[in-house]
Amino acid sequence: MILKTSKEILGEFILCNHCLGRQFGKISISTNERRGEVIRNLLNCLNPDLNPALSRQNPCFLCDNIFERTEDILKNISPDFEFFTFHAGTKIPEEIIKKEEMIKEKYNLQYQESIKQELNRELGKKVGAIIGKDFKREKEDVTILLHPYDSKVEYFINPLFIYGRYNKLLRGIPQTKWFCTKCKGRGCPKCGHTGKMYDESVEELISKIFLEETKGADSSFHGAGREDIDVLMLGNGRPFVLEIKSPKIRDIDLQKLELEVNQINEGKVRISELRFVEKEVVEKIKNANMRKTYLAEIDICLNEEEKRKIEDYFVDRDIYQETPNRVIHRRSDKTRIRKVYKVLTSKENCSSLEIYCDGGLYIKELISGDEERTNPSIAELLGKNIKCVLLNVISIEEKV
Ligand SMILES: [Zn+2]
Ligand SMILES: [Zn+2]
Incomplete structure (x- = not known):
């Protein structure tokens, strides 16, 4: 059966042993080249003038003798960056894939292996030997894409992900780069041609040193939520x-690098607990349920009765909160339900509140009521106008 089909194919097309053997690639475990050689030898014994020898003048119809040139292809690999694991692939011209499909259909070849599969395997093995790095099927440091027919190599360097916790010790710094609302980052008189609303951000203060050290092209900062620009992030970060x-x-x-970042940004930003993580951790920290503790200063002095009232009322209390007036222009309007677990008042101080609650609760609005967009609120409970004048996050815990 194989011999009969091979004879028909070779009667019409010149094929190298690799490409001949590959047409039956999924039948046995021998290499394609060896299988092709065996078939050709058998056929040659039976029909001596069936197939002319392969040469530069008579190249393989399918691969253009690419398997003779694998050493040359690999000479183009010269990465100028550091990596430890790699994955290799090949880019095969459309025209070759079409020829292969045509043969497959014409001779009904159900066990054909594709040229891409064979080249990936053959070249992948050799790439590892040449660069002396470990092959990795996923989460590799770099993907090396060989273009065997264009003498070209492309590198796709995968990002590094570094987990940590940050403290923000100075008010007035946004968490991430905040583009100028007028020019959207291009630079204009309003932003002093910086393209930014604020000179510094937690993101930039941290990432600058990492970008220098890694010679990275760019960075993204993924926070587990964010605090307002005028809110400090204290405690465990x-x-x-x-x-x-x-x-x-x-x-x-x-x-x-942790030491360096903390030295350079003393009094502004501090980082801790740094470690390398996988990409998945980004989604995980973005969606994590956090419990937060805030220290708030309000603009009135609470009497003992009011203190007791607040502490008694806000115990495991659900708060219904519409998107606050102050952020509605940039966030969708919806009602969220978050819990306040407890609120502690201070013995020494009549305007301090320690608030234990779910992440995602807007504290300034929990205090003011935000024109009844937040229910219940401390202002509503006491029947007074109350505003938050100072706010710090003092702890963030993962909710279990
Ligand atoms: Zn070939
Ligand atoms: Zn601008």
Whole structure:
């Protein structure tokens, strides 16, 4: 059966042993080249002038003798960046894939292996030997894409993900880069041609040093929620993942960089608990249920009765909160339900509140009521106008 079909194919097309053997690639475990050679030898014994020898003048119809040139293809690999694991693939011209499909259909070849599969396998093995790195099927540091027919190599360097927690010790710094609302980042008189609303952000203060160290192209900052620009992030800090895109250096000393970031940003931003993580952690910290503790200063002095009233009322209390007036222009209007677990007042101070609640609750509005968009609220409970004048996050815990 194989011999009969092979004879028909070779009667019409010149094929190298690789491409001949590959037409029956999924039948047996031998290499395609060896299988092709065996078939050809058998056929040649039976029909001596069936198929002319392969040569530069008579190249293989399917692959153009690419398997003789694999060493040349691999010479183009010269990465100028650091990596430890790789995955390799090949880009095969459309025209070759079409020829292969045509033969497959014409001779009804159900066990054909594709040229892409064979080249990936053959070249992948050799790439590993040449660059001396480990092949990895997924989560590799770099994907090497060979273009065997164009003498070209492309590298796709995968990002580095670094987890940590940050403290914000100074008010007036946004968490992430905030583009100028007028020019959207291009630069204009309003923003002093910086393209930004604020000179600094937690993101930039942290990522700058990591970008320098890794020679990365760019970075993204993924925070587990965010605090308002005028709110401090104290205590154990807020989880974040810093994503470094196309790093040229991966083996960085996180402890050393932590110290550097903390030294340079003293009094502004502090980071801790740095470690390398996988990409999945980004989604995980973004969707994590957090419990937060806030310290709020309000603009009135509470008497003892009011203090007791607040502490008694806000115990495991559901708060219905429409998107606050102050952010409605940039966030969709919806009602969210978040819990306040408890509120503690202070013995020494008549205007301090310690609030234990779910992440995602707007504290300023929990205090003011936000024109009845937040229910219940502390203002409503006491029947007074109350505003939050100072706010700090003092702890963030993962909810279990
Ligand atoms: Zn071939
Ligand atoms: Zn601008």
